[in-house]
Amino acid sequence: MAEKPRLKVPAQAKKGEVVEIKTLLAHGMETGLRKDAGGAVIPRKIINKFSCEFNGKPVFSADIEPAVAANPYLQFSARVDESGTFKFTWVDDDGTVTTAEHAILVTA
Amino acid sequence: MMHRMTRRQALALGAGATAMITVGDAPLAFATPADADAEIAKFTGGKPLTAGKITIDLPEIAENGNTVPLSIVVDSPMTPDNYVSDILVVADGNPRPGVAVFHLTPLSGRAAAATRIRLQTTENIIVVAKTSDGKFLTERKQVKVTIGGCGG
Numbered sequence A: 001m002a003e004k005p006r007l008k009v010p011a012q013a014k015k016g017e018v019v020e021i022k023t024l025l026a027h028g029m030e031t032g033l034r035k036d037a038g039g040a041v042i043p044r045k046i047i048n049k050f051s052c053e054f055n056g057k058p059v060f061s062a063d064i065e066p067a068v069a070a071n072p073y074l075q076f077s078a079r080v081d082e083s084g085t086f087k088f089t090w091v092d093d094d095g096t097v098t099t100a101e102h103a104i105l106v107t108a
Numbered sequence B: 001m002m003h004r005m006t007r008r009q010a011l012a013l014g015a016g017a018t019a020m021i022t023v024g025d026a027p028l029a030f031a032t033p034a035d036a037d038a039e040i041a042k043f044t045g046g047k048p049l050t051a052g053k054i055t056i057d058l059p060e061i062a063e064n065g066n067t068v069p070l071s072i073v074v075d076s077p078m079t080p081d082n083y084v085s086d087i088l089v090v091a092d093g094n095p096r097p098g099v100a101v102f103h104l105t106p107l108s109g110r111a112a113a114a115t116r117i118r119l120q121t122t123e124n125i126i127v128v129a130k131t132s133d134g135k136f137l138t139e140r141k142q143v144k145v146t147i148g149g150c151g152g
Helices: B007-022 B033-044
Strands: A006-008 A012-014 A017-024 A047-054 A057-064 A073-080 A084-092 A097-107 B049-051 B054-057 B061-064 B068-074 B084-091 B098-104 B111-117 B123-131 B136-147
Touching (some): A047 A073, B033 B123, B054 B123, B068 B084, B068 B136, B084 B111
Parallel strands (some): A012 A097, B049 B136
Antiparallel strands (some): B068 B111, B123 B136
8 A cells, every 4th residue: 555545525514515525546557458568467456446434324435447547536425414524445456445534524 | 320430540440459469368359339238238227228317528539548537417406315326337449348336325415426537449438327216317428539548
């Protein structure tokens, strides 16, 4: 695991507001279709699953194929009705799980 | 949908095909529109599709197929009893048709998602959205790709 994921989430929102979330994880997303200089297939190694929860409740998730570009970027929305924490999870083909969290303060 | 190929596109296709043959025993075959349809049928379970209510934002011409911005918005109130639960993205000219499936909930607030995708060639992006009442919406958009992005 190299760099920390990059997140763009507002720190504050009004109750019931729909906020925009942007995430990016540095990852080569090797497709498994390329060959190295010696002609051997470079094995597939991608992020195959992403999920976002808010206070333990699912908000958004994605099943990802090699057709998603390197450094997988995902943008989506979330409706926030209470203060809490977003939890983001990325799952690599090799089983590595990367997580990140972001708190948001929700005012009436 | 067929269109006449320009000389440049014909050359690019030829070069791509040669590159793919030299790859040898890797999974080579390009997806065809039939493969894309099969992927969609797997998602819908064979249910009928209704066109519309989906906005796909993609460049008309992608110079670099390695990273093509894709943005999808489905017109939905996203309330607990009427929301978009799943969005399938398929590319009918890539080595494999599947691109991604997004899963949404009423907590998503908007039925929208954006990412960056790889495209091998000039092809159609097909989006199918499943609503909470079990209906399927669809929309498609063609992207012209100058340099493919799937390796090979």
